[in-house]
Amino acid sequence: MAVSNSLQENQSDLEVILDFLEEYYRQNAKDHSRNADDVYWTRSVSVDETTCEEHWGGGEAFVILFLSDESTKPLFHQVTPRDADASIRHIAAALSGHETGTPASAPAARQPPLPRPAAASGSGRKTRLFHFLFEVLEDPGMAHCVSWVPANVGVFRFSSMNKDQVAALWGQRKGNKRPMTYQKMSRALRNYARSGEIFKVKKKLTYQFSGDTLRALQQRRRQGEA
DNA sequence: GTGAGGGGGAACCGCC
DNA sequence: GGGCGGTTCCCCCTCA
Numbered sequence: 001m002a003v004s005n006s007l008q009e010n011q012s013d014l015e016v017i018l019d020f021l022e023e024y025y026r027q028n029a030k031d032h033s034r035n036a037d038d039v040y041w042t043r044s045v046s047v048d049e050t051t052c053e054e055h056w057g058g059g060e061a062f063v064i065l066f067l068s069d070e071s072t073k074p075l076f077h078q079v080t081p082r083d084a085d086a087s088i089r090h091i092a093a094a095l096s097g098h099e100t101g102t103p104a105s106a107p108a109a110r111q112p113p114l115p116r117p118a119a120a121s122g123s124g125r126k127t128r129l130f131h132f133l134f135e136v137l138e139d140p141g142m143a144h145c146v147s148w149v150p151a152n153v154g155v156f157r158f159s160s161m162n163k164d165q166v167a168a169l170w171g172q173r174k175g176n177k178r179p180m181t182y183q184k185m186s187r188a189l190r191n192y193a194r195s196g197e198i199f200k201v202k203k204k205l206t207y208q209f210s211g212d213t214l215r216a217l218q219q220r221r222r223q224g225e226a
Numbered sequence: 227g228t229g230a231g232g233g234g235g236a237a238c239c240g241c242c
Numbered sequence: 243g244g245g246c247g248g249t250t251c252c253c254c255c256t257c258a
Contacts, residue, residue: 126241126242126247128247128248129247129248160230160231171249174248174249176249178249178250180249182231183231183232184248184249184250184251185249186231186232186233187232187233187234187248187249187250187251188247188248188249190232190233190234191234191247191248195247200232200233204230204231204232204257205231
């Protein structure tokens with residue numbers, strides 16, 4: 001039963017991902033239509049029960065990894081377009097390690113470098129909700145609560161089971177007197193639409209960082225790492 | 227019909 | 243005191 005649920009959830013994730021990819025590539029195809037190098041394509045390979053999908057175009061590429069034997073959500077592995085061609089072979093090779101039961105040598109996609117939490121208050125300012133969400137999204141340990149779908153377009157989705165956990169953490173971080181709930185946090189998220197920092201996506205529990213916000217957050221993270 | 231999630235107005239609070 | 247960034251409450255709508 002758990003396997004069935006997991007498969008259903010992955011299936012649902014896949015639908016969401018493909019919807020966004022379609023829209024994303026459609027938009028990028030317009031933006032980059034003059035560049036002959038911008039070929040948008042997707043391919044997938046199966047290694048036993050594991051499916052690996054590769055998507056690239058418009059100067060960006062990433063690999064999505066579905067592990068049917070685990071309850072985890074699909075895993076995203078961002079690569080450079082130059083590496084895209086080799087990425088499936090690389091991951092397929094890494095999967096051999098997975099299949100032979102060597103978790104320590106699991107694919108790089110499964111263990112992205114854990115970013116150091118950004119300075120809680122940035123440059124002396126208080127952490128804002130979208131900073132906090134970005135931190136949580138970059139923490140693989142929180143993937144069961146909120147995860148990218150996919151990261152390079154800034155779309156993320158809360159888990160219907162664990163969404164309140166993120167909210168509770170946010171409330172804790174802010175030192176709120178009363179417990180924060182997803183309902184209240186999502187109200188704050190909707191307010192971001194006015195300032196254009198985060199938009200609601202027409203999918204359940206799904207939001208998207210604006211391009212500028214995402215770039216700023218990524219830059220902020222890089223500065224934190226440096 | 228029901229519950230979960232979404233949308234938004236409005237008042238309020240704490241911090242800078 | 244004013245602005246900012248939420249927080250809280252509430253009501254209504256949509257959708258599965």
